[in-house]
Amino acid sequence: xxxxxxxxxxxxxxxxxxxxxxxxxxxxxxxxxxxxxxxxxxxxxxxxxxxxxxxxxxxxxxxxxxxxxxxxxxxxxxxxxxxxxxxxxxxxxxxxxxxxxxxxxxxxxxxxxxxxxxxxxxxxxxxxxxxxxxxxxxxxxxxxxxxxxxxxxxxxxxxxxxxxxxxxxxxxxxxxxxxxxxxxxxxxxxxxxxxxxxxxxxxxxxxxxxxxxxxxxxxxxxxxxx
Amino acid sequence: xxxxxxxxxxxxxxxxxxxxxxxxxxxxxxxxxxxxxxxxxxxxxxxxxxxxxxxxxxxxxxxxxxxxxxxxxxxxxxxxxxxxxxxxxxxxxxxxxxxxxxxxxxxxxxxxxxxxxxxxxxxxxxxxxxxxxxxxxxxxxxxxxxxxxxxxxxxxxxxxxxxxxxxxxxxxxxxxxxxxxxxxxxxxxxxxxxxxxxxxxxxxxxxxxxxxxxxxxxxxxxx
Numbered sequence: 001x002x003x004x005x006x007x008x009x010x011x012x013x014x015x016x017x018x019x020x021x022x023x024x025x026x027x028x029x030x031x032x033x034x035x036x037x038x039x040x041x042x043x044x045x046x047x048x049x050x051x052x053x054x055x056x057x058x059x060x061x062x063x064x065x066x067x068x069x070x071x072x073x074x075x076x077x078x079x080x081x082x083x084x085x086x087x088x089x090x091x092x093x094x095x096x097x098x099x100x101x102x103x104x105x106x107x108x109x110x111x112x113x114x115x116x117x118x119x120x121x122x123x124x125x126x127x128x129x130x131x132x133x134x135x136x137x138x139x140x141x142x143x144x145x146x147x148x149x150x151x152x153x154x155x156x157x158x159x160x161x162x163x164x165x166x167x168x169x170x171x172x173x174x175x176x177x178x179x180x181x182x183x184x185x186x187x188x189x190x191x192x193x194x195x196x197x198x199x200x201x202x203x204x205x206x207x208x209x210x211x212x213x214x215x216x217x218x219x220x221x222x223x224x225x226x
Numbered sequence: 227x228x229x230x231x232x233x234x235x236x237x238x239x240x241x242x243x244x245x246x247x248x249x250x251x252x253x254x255x256x257x258x259x260x261x262x263x264x265x266x267x268x269x270x271x272x273x274x275x276x277x278x279x280x281x282x283x284x285x286x287x288x289x290x291x292x293x294x295x296x297x298x299x300x301x302x303x304x305x306x307x308x309x310x311x312x313x314x315x316x317x318x319x320x321x322x323x324x325x326x327x328x329x330x331x332x333x334x335x336x337x338x339x340x341x342x343x344x345x346x347x348x349x350x351x352x353x354x355x356x357x358x359x360x361x362x363x364x365x366x367x368x369x370x371x372x373x374x375x376x377x378x379x380x381x382x383x384x385x386x387x388x389x390x391x392x393x394x395x396x397x398x399x400x401x402x403x404x405x406x407x408x409x410x411x412x413x414x415x416x417x418x419x420x421x422x423x424x425x426x427x428x429x430x431x432x433x434x435x436x437x438x439x440x441x442x443x444x445x446x447x448x449x
Contacts, residue, residue: 072428075383075387075424075427075428075431076387076420076423076424076427077386077387077388077390077391077401077420077423077424077427078387078388078390078391079390079391079393079394079401079404079405079420079423080387080390080404080419080420080421080423080424081420083404083407083408083416083417083419083420084417084420084421084424086413086416086417087229087230087413087417156296159293159296159297160296162297162299163296163297163298163299163300163302164299166299166301166302167299167301167391167394169301169394170394170405170408171408177299177301177302180299180301180302180305181305181394183305183309184305184308184309184395187309189309192302192305192306192309193306195302196298196299196302196303196305196306199297199298199299199302200297200298203296203297203298204297207293207297
């Protein structure tokens, strides 16, 4: 046996290059899991939120209950949310995704609905005058005009989801949260710091990416602002 | 449904309510933790927001701070602080992490509230010869109070919810019932703990709602 090497891992330093090189695969796997959980949750949230918002816009009476239910969901603490879904999904990745979807619903429904409601009445009347039916009006006029507000909600939902995934560590599917949790129990400073920083990097990158997407798909907003 | 029935049985068992791991003790810890963090974050955020709002500066700071606040996982901050020398001081890391988490919504709401005060009213007050301090405390603050209180309410509810995460890092509070349930592989206990936290959060929301209704008209704002 040789003496333990005197590197930053052995000294348990916060910033450690050796950690990055030796645990590269672990870090990459955790990032991949983190991204998978986030993307899946946000996409599912969008798929559920969009029809809900459209229905709430079409039938005014539906707006109240939809908003009330999603707001109550948002009040449930994340740790409690994962626990409440436990009997349904067991200890699985589906549990974490389901919890995150429920959280993103409030933000997404609210913002999409606000966007749809902000479409000027004259615009809708003009489209109707041109012979647009309700479906065509929704798809080609109302939804595109609601994109900026919807994207704002999507960005907040995504950034929140990235940071909430870490709590999934309690059921073993927390992406980088798993590394933070394990690092906490073993006082492994480099692992905790690296995983935390990666979370923030992912959140910021996702935010910028969505901002870019918004810029690309709403060319009509550029001239007005620029 | 079976789990729910068992969770109900867990909740109604008097043995689970007493002692150091009992519901009453955890509830008291949760309450103290939330209250301390709310007071500390108000003391930090509100003076800064009121002064910046009065001066009309720092809008970008308030907005960016709340965006950054959302991106940083509270759990990560908690663990990071736990591993620093601060970790030796019992609930210290939890309080710091929760305060960092509660400051952005407080700051943003109070700042926006101050900026939304009718500029004409402020100009009129200045024309009457009021000093900056008088304008701040007698004109702007009373008018901005509904927004400021709304921020406090959002922060309080979020604190109740997020204080649960402290249990993941070995802190006290209702979250402990949930994490203990996970360790015992007792789903009924986990669900019971989750229900307790959710109910507590809704009660806090309700208390603020009631306080708002009972408060003088000025505080409520004109609706």
